[in-house]
Amino acid sequence: MFLWKKERQIIDKIESYRHHIHECRNYFLQAIQKFISQETFDPLEELIQNVHVHESKADDIRRDIEQMLYNKALVPESREDILYILESMDALPNSFEDLCFQISLQRIEFPKQLKSELLLLVDKNIITAEKITATFIDFFYRKNILPVVTEIDNSESEIDKIERTLIRKIFMMDIEKTEKLILSGIVGKISSISDIAQTIGDRLVIAVTKRRF
């Protein structure tokens, strides 16, 4: 694929942005699996710190990309679309970091009977996040992203069902009401990862549609 020098610089930054989101996601996955498996909180600090480091680096790179988009020549309409997509992408590492901090600071303990469903929920959301990150890169290379966006849409509906089942179970459990609210809040927050992916997917589709002449 032919690339101009300035274009190469932006693409390199975008690849690096993807890398940090990917790393952030990996550390988040390890941390949350350990949280759910009820391991002690203290050894997880390093993983949470890594999530934070990669989230922060992704943030810096996103700002660099935004600066580059303003400084380098690009049709304003495209620039607007890309900035929108970047802003939506930013919600992904933010939500990984947020979840880690919430669970760790509030020292939330997950009931054993919910373990398998919670892990399934995390797994599905992480897959969706990974798919949208890859699609985000494919968008810049003008590859066909529509099938993956449709897959993400379908996964989101599936995740919604798992979320509802989990919340129903939480509120049927014999635990404190506040604990129920906290747990259902965390379940909602995990499920919101796929909502973010869906929003990014929708924006990508709009941008692609606008660019197909």
Add this chain to the structure above:
Amino acid sequence: MFPVETAGSVLLGWAVGRNDTAHIFGPAVASQSLRYFHALLLCALFVIAGSFLGSQAAFHTLASLSSQSVTTAFAASIASAVTIFVMTMLRLPASLSQIAIGSIIGISIAQGQVNATGLETVFACWGFTPIMAACISLLIYKPVAHLFNKLPVTIFGQDKIIQICLVGTCCYAAYALGANNVAGVMSVFVTSKVLPVLAAVFIGSMAIAAGALMCPKQSMFTVGSKLIRLDPFSAMIVVFSAALTVHFFAFVGVPVSTSQAVTGAILGIGIMKGMQTIRLKTLLMMFVGWLCTPAVAGVLSFLLITLFLQYT
């Protein structure tokens, strides 16, 4: 030296440059593919090139419409200048090439030397201008879009290519503007033997280029944004279709309106995309402009020359 009789035509040329630069380079400036000052310079440069390299046929056609004397040439140029003023006051879309030809026709009628065949050709070309531009944009949109969609480049590369092509088509449109309009502006002075062709081309092209260099930034953005609202790719197709149409008529030798060609090309894109790009009011105003512009110029030049002949 600069003959003072040409003042009216120089003003007309200046107005052509000032008005049409916004139509031609507006999309490139509005899409930030080109800086405003670069757009003005490129427009002036290509107008001059087009005037010198592509205006011979138009001089020939306009010379065949009527014979001119120094007096009639002067009257035609003054009538043109007054018509611009009247049409601007009436807020009607005036084609400056139609003004120039309208005043020549008025003189011809006053002298009783109308070349009916020549006139038929001119009117047919004016009517055909937006239709041809619409047909071109309609025909080339899909194949060019297919080519652009298949290019092995990133979205940044695709934008870059569109920007380069947009600037290229704008330069071509400026060339076509020069080739098509310089004769309309200056031909009366060649027919009346006030100036040799080369001098007429020089003065006319300088007048149009000066107008281009003085095109206001605001009007460039206003006109450009209207076109770019389609999208930069469609704007490129519109400018190219209009340029090709205007250039074709430069070969035929009939000065036509660039803005009417642009309107036609936008209409073609609208038909292609199945959306309403032009309001009925715009088409109606264009039609009124078609009728009024040459008529006002013709009547004015007719009155001027009749008065002049009576009192001398």
